[in-house]
Amino acid sequence: MNIKSIYPVSSLVLLILLISGCTADEAADVVLPDVIENTDDSESSDDSENTEDDSVTDNTMCSEPLNFVFNESNGLVLAEFEDAEFTADWILKTDGTKYSGEGYMVWEGNQNLSNPGIGTATFKLQIENPGTYQFIWHSAVTIGDNGTDHNDTWLRFNDADDFYAQNTQGTSTVYPKDTGKTPNPEGATKDGWFKVYRSGNDLDFKWQSTTYDNNGHNVFVVFNNPGTYLMEISARSSGHGIDKFALFNSSVEKSEAITSTNFSAISCD
Secondary structure, eight states, X not given: OOGGGTSOHHHHHHHHHHHTTOOHHHHXXXXXXXXXXXXXXXXXXXXXXXXXXXXXXXXXXXXXXGGEEEEOBTTEEEEEXXXXXXXXXXXXXXXXXXOOTTOEEEEOSOOOSSOOXXXXXXXXXXXXXXXXXXXXXXEEEOSSSOTTSSOEEEEEOTTSSEEEEEOTTSOOEEOOTTXXXXXXXXXXXXXXXXXXXXXXXXXXXXXXXXXXXXXXXXXXXEEOSSEEEEEXXXXXXXXXXXXXXXXXXXXXXXXXXXXXXXXXXXXXO
C-alpha cells in the first residue's frame, strides 16, 4: 500500500518528525518542500490539440460544397448556383457583369434533350417554414442569338411533398411525367424531371423559370414539414448559364425575392 494515498505529503512529514522525537513546535518550524501536484497538464494539452483538430476537420467539411446546406429563412431560400459539386463539363464563367458571386455555371458538354440524369448536381435545402414555394432562377443564353435555343436545364425535387407547374391564372396545373400524377406538360419531361427554361431574345441574365412548351407555367414545390430536402439539376442544353436561384413562399413577394441580397446561410451536413 502507498502511504501517500492515505496521508497528504505535509501530514506525512509531520508524522515522521514526531516519531523521530521532534516536538510539535519544532515540527511546525520545518520548511516543507514545494509539492508539485499532478494536474494532468499533458492530458489537457492533448485535449486542446484534439479540439483544434476537430475544428480543422469541421472547417474542412464546411469548405466542401458537397456538404453545404442552404437554410431557408422567413420564407426565402436564395443561393448562388456555383455553390454545389459539379461534374467536369459544368464550367464556371465570369463573362459580363450581370451575375453575382464568383460567377455562373455553364454546361459545355453534349446536349441531353431527352435524357435527364446526366451532369447532375444536388443542393440541400433546410426548410423551417413548411408550405408552397415558387422556384425561379437567374439565367442566360450564352451560345448563339436565339432565345429559344440553349436556354434550359432539367430540375427535380424528388423528396418534396409535391412538385408541379401552374399558369399565372391558376387555371392549369401540370406535373412531371413518371410521378403518377397527371396532366403532364407539353414538351420534354421524364422520371420526375421538368425541363425548366427561360424565353425571349434578351439573352442576358434575367429571372425566369417556366415549363410547358409555348404555354409557360411557373414552377412550385410543396414542403409539408420542416426538414432537409434535395433539389437536383441535370444538364440539358449546352450554353445555358445559371447564376443563382430562389425559392419563396407566399409571405415573400417575387420582386422582394429576386432583388434580395440576403443569401441563405450555409451550414454543413
